Amino acid sequence: MKIKEVRAIDNKRHESYLEILVNSSIDAFIATDMKGIITLFSKGAEDIFGYKAENVVGTPISDYYLKGKNEAKKIMKRLYEKGGLKNYETEMIVENGKRKDRTVTMNLSVSLLKDSSGELIGTLGIGKDFTEFKRIERQLQQSEKLATVGELAAGLAHEVGTPLNVILGTAEYLMMELEEDNPKAEDLKIIISQTENITKLVRQLLRFSRYNQPEFKPTDINALINDVLKLTDHQIPKKKIKEIKVVTDFQQDLPMVTGDDNQLTQVFINIFVNAVHAMPCGGTLSISTRLVKPSFSASSHDRFAEISISDTGIGVHPQNIQRIFDPFFTTKEVDKGTGLGLTVSHRIIEDHGGTIDVESNVDEGTRFIVRLPIHAREDTNVK
Ligand SMILES: Nc1ncnc2c1ncn2[C@@H]1O[C@H](COP(=O)(O)OP(=O)(O)O)[C@@H](O)[C@H]1O
Ligand SMILES: [Mg+2]
Incomplete structure (x- = not known):
C-alpha cells in the first residue's frame, strides 16, 4: 500500500516534470491521436500560433495547415512509410492578428507515438518557427x-557605350549635313532621340552597378521623409477625382539612424513614386515611422527604425511579388518605368544593414516596410 502510494506520487512528479520540460521549450510540441485530433498543445505552440491550448485541443490538426487536409494526409503517409519525418517545412495558420498574412513557416519533425504494448496511439510533432529564417534566406538569395x-x-x-556614341555621333553629323526641310530629318531625329534614351538607361545602369561607397552620418529619418514629401509634392495629384491624400504618423522621439542622406532620399522617392503610380484614380498614401525593439534581444544594436509606406493602389499580383526587386522587372509602359527603382532601393537599404519588405493585396494596396538599424553610438534622440 505504502509503496504503491509512493509510486503514484513519483509518477505524478514525473508527469509534471515532463510537462515542465515540454512547456519550457520555445518550440511547439503538438500531439494528435491517430485521427489527427490534437491532444496536446504546448506553451511554445501557444506562443507561436497565438491560440490557447484549451481551444485547440480536440480540433483537427488539418485545420492549421495552410494546405488543409491534403497536407495532413501527406504527412501521415510519410510517417507510415518512413516511421518519422524530419525538418519538413510547411505553412501553418496562426491566430488572426498574430501576423498579417496569418501564416508562419514551420519546420516540423514528426514521429509516431506508441504505447507500452507497441500500439500506435498518435503522433508528436515538434515545430520551429522558420518564418524569419525564410525571410532572411530569401533576402540573401536576392542579394546574390x-x-x-x-x-x-x-x-x-x-x-554598349562605345557603339552607342558612334551611332549618336554619326546621326548628329548626318543631321548637320541635311537641309532643314529635308523630310529625312524627322527620321534622323527619331534615331537620335531613341539612341539618347538607350544612353540614359545605360548610364543609370552603370551608376547602379558601380559601387558607390555610402557616406554615413547620423540621419533624422522623420525630417528626411518630410523633405522627400516636399520633393515629390508636384507628382501627387490633388484634383478631386484622382486626389491622393498623404497621411503621416511619425514617432517623434525616434533615434537617429546612421545613413547616407542622398541614398536614403533616393529610396523613399522610388517608393513614393511607385505608390503614386499605383493609384491612378486617387487614394491614400500613409507613411509612418516607429522604433522597433525585438523582444528576443536586449541589445541596443538590434533596434530598428521602421518606416512603413502603404498605398491603397492596384496592388501587386502574387506571382509578381517575388520579382519586383529584380533588375528591369516592370509592369509599366516603356517610358514610365525602367524596373530599376526597387532594385537600387533594395541594394541601398542592404548597404545600410537594413531590410526592405513588401506586402500586397491586389486591388487593395501595397505596403513597403523599410527597417534601418539604430546604432548605439548615434543613439541620440531627435530634438
Ligand atoms: N506601390 C506599388 N503598387 C503596385 N505595384 C508596385 C508598387 N511598387 C512597385 N510595384 C511594382 O514593381 C515594379 C517594379 O518597380 P520599380 O523597380 O520601381 O520599377 P518601375 O517603377 O520602373 O517599374 C513596378 O513596375 C510595379 O509593377
Ligand atoms: Mg519605380
Whole structure:
C-alpha cells in the first residue's frame, strides 16, 4: 500500500516534470491521436500560433495547415512509410492578428507515438518557427542574384557605350549635313532621340552597378521623409477625382539612424513614386515611422527604425511579388518605368544593414516596410 502510494506520487512528479520540460521549450510540441485530433498543445505552440491550448485541443490538426487536409494526409503517409519525418517545412495558420498574412513557416519533425504494448496511439510533432529564417534566406538569395546581375550589367553597359556614341555621333553629323526641310530629318531625329534614351538607361545602369561607397552620418529619418514629401509634392495629384491624400504618423522621439542622406532620399522617392503610380484614380498614401525593439534581444544594436509606406493602389499580383526587386522587372509602359527603382532601393537599404519588405493585396494596396538599424553610438534622440 505504502509503496504503491509512493509510486503514484513519483509518477505524478514525473508527469509534471515532463510537462515542465515540454512547456519550457520555445518550440511547439503538438500531439494528435491517430485521427489527427490534437491532444496536446504546448506553451511554445501557444506562443507561436497565438491560440490557447484549451481551444485547440480536440480540433483537427488539418485545420492549421495552410494546405488543409491534403497536407495532413501527406504527412501521415510519410510517417507510415518512413516511421518519422524530419525538418519538413510547411505553412501553418496562426491566430488572426498574430501576423498579417496569418501564416508562419514551420519546420516540423514528426514521429509516431506508441504505447507500452507497441500500439500506435498518435503522433508528436515538434515545430520551429522558420518564418524569419525564410525571410532572411530569401533576402540573401536576392542579394546574390543582384550582385551577379550587377556585374553582368556593368560589363554590358561598358561594351554598349562605345557603339552607342558612334551611332549618336554619326546621326548628329548626318543631321548637320541635311537641309532643314529635308523630310529625312524627322527620321534622323527619331534615331537620335531613341539612341539618347538607350544612353540614359545605360548610364543609370552603370551608376547602379558601380559601387558607390555610402557616406554615413547620423540621419533624422522623420525630417528626411518630410523633405522627400516636399520633393515629390508636384507628382501627387490633388484634383478631386484622382486626389491622393498623404497621411503621416511619425514617432517623434525616434533615434537617429546612421545613413547616407542622398541614398536614403533616393529610396523613399522610388517608393513614393511607385505608390503614386499605383493609384491612378486617387487614394491614400500613409507613411509612418516607429522604433522597433525585438523582444528576443536586449541589445541596443538590434533596434530598428521602421518606416512603413502603404498605398491603397492596384496592388501587386502574387506571382509578381517575388520579382519586383529584380533588375528591369516592370509592369509599366516603356517610358514610365525602367524596373530599376526597387532594385537600387533594395541594394541601398542592404548597404545600410537594413531590410526592405513588401506586402500586397491586389486591388487593395501595397505596403513597403523599410527597417534601418539604430546604432548605439548615434543613439541620440531627435530634438
Ligand atoms: N506601390 C506599388 N503598387 C503596385 N505595384 C508596385 C508598387 N511598387 C512597385 N510595384 C511594382 O514593381 C515594379 C517594379 O518597380 P520599380 O523597380 O520601381 O520599377 P518601375 O517603377 O520602373 O517599374 C513596378 O513596375 C510595379 O509593377
Ligand atoms: Mg519605380
